[in-house]
Amino acid sequence: MNYQCDLDIFEGPLDLLLHLIKEQKMDIYDIRVAEITRQYLQYLDLLSELNLEMVGEYLIMAAELTKIKSKTLLPTQETEEDALAAAGEDPRAELMRRLLEYQRYKDAAFELRQKEYDQQQLFTRVGEVEIDDTEQEILVEANVFDLLTAFQKVLKEKSFVKDYEIKVTTLSVSDRIDYILEILNASESVTFTSLFTVLNTRQEVIVTFLAILECMRMQLIRSQQAKEFETIRLYAAVDRAAQEEILKEFYASGEDENLSGNVDSSE
Numbered sequence: 001m002n003y004q005c006d007l008d009i010f011e012g013p014l015d016l017l018l019h020l021i022k023e024q025k026m027d028i029y030d031i032r033v034a035e036i037t038r039q040y041l042q043y044l045d046l047l048s049e050l051n052l053e054m055v056g057e058y059l060i061m062a063a064e065l066t067k068i069k070s071k072t073l074l075p076t077q078e079t080e081e082d083a084l085a086a087a088g089e090d091p092r093a094e095l096m097r098r099l100l101e102y103q104r105y106k107d108a109a110f111e112l113r114q115k116e117y118d119q120q121q122l123f124t125r126v127g128e129v130e131i132d133d134t135e136q137e138i139l140v141e142a143n144v145f146d147l148l149t150a151f152q153k154v155l156k157e158k159s160f161v162k163d164y165e166i167k168v169t170t171l172s173v174s175d176r177i178d179y180i181l182e183i184l185n186a187s188e189s190v191t192f193t194s195l196f197t198v199l200n201t202r203q204e205v206i207v208t209f210l211a212i213l214e215c216m217r218m219q220l221i222r223s224q225q226a227k228e229f230e231t232i233r234l235y236a237a238v239d240r241a242a243q244e245e246i247l248k249e250f251y252a253s254g255e256d257e258n259l260s261g262n263v264d265s266s267e
Contacts, residue, residue, distance in 0.1 A: 176211035
């Protein structure tokens with residue numbers, strides 16, 4: 001596949017590690033390094049298959065995880081003197097420190113955003129206030145790694161049609177962006193998985209996912225879920241007029257040319 005996609009919405013390797021720790025319901029003070037390393041490498045394989053431009057930090061973290069894993073597999077020191085020297089030197093200690101520090105920064109940033117949002121909800125009273133007692137479901141933002149997890153499930157559950165006829169198919173991410181926006185403009189929201197229901201080939205699934213990521217990068221859509229790791233729903237983030245302006249600038253910049261290509265599909 002000739003897709004080339006460089007997205008700046010990926011936050012970093014520590015974000016991915018925190019996501020995996022939460023997904024696996026691990027204690028950050030007792031990380032199962034072997035399992036986390038396996039999951040982390042699976043994500044790197046998926047990013048590689050999508051041909052997304054990855055910064056070196058992800059690969060460096062993969063090397064660090066492998067090093068930590070190898071240290072945990074080393075035999076314990078045999079002599080009492082060596083054992084005392086090695087006491088308390090957990091190979092995971094530095095990683096845990098970095099994760100905890102990074103989590104504190106993320107929590108602080110979230111609190112600041114929440115305070116900003118709360119402030120925006122304050123209005124000067126100009127008349128009688130009507131209180132709406134209906135309960136509204138509280139939704140949380142789904143990040144890129146939540147989408148990747150959902151995408152992995154789509155790939156596993158899909159039964160792709162085997163086609164041994166060699167043919168060249170032009171798949172355009174730009175066309176899929178238009179398709180996604182058309183659906184979202186016609187309905188309040190759609191589930192993430194519903195966009196892949198009628199797709200029969202792996203190439204179509206991948207291009208559609210890239211289009212979703214590109215829409216998020218341009219802030220055309222937003223993704224939310226009731227709680228972490230539950231069903232993800234997609235919403236249009238701006239109205240049609242704003243969509244047209246954003247896409248006009250997108251096409252004028254020529255970025256869309258790097259998001260489509262010819263696919264030799266001989267499955």
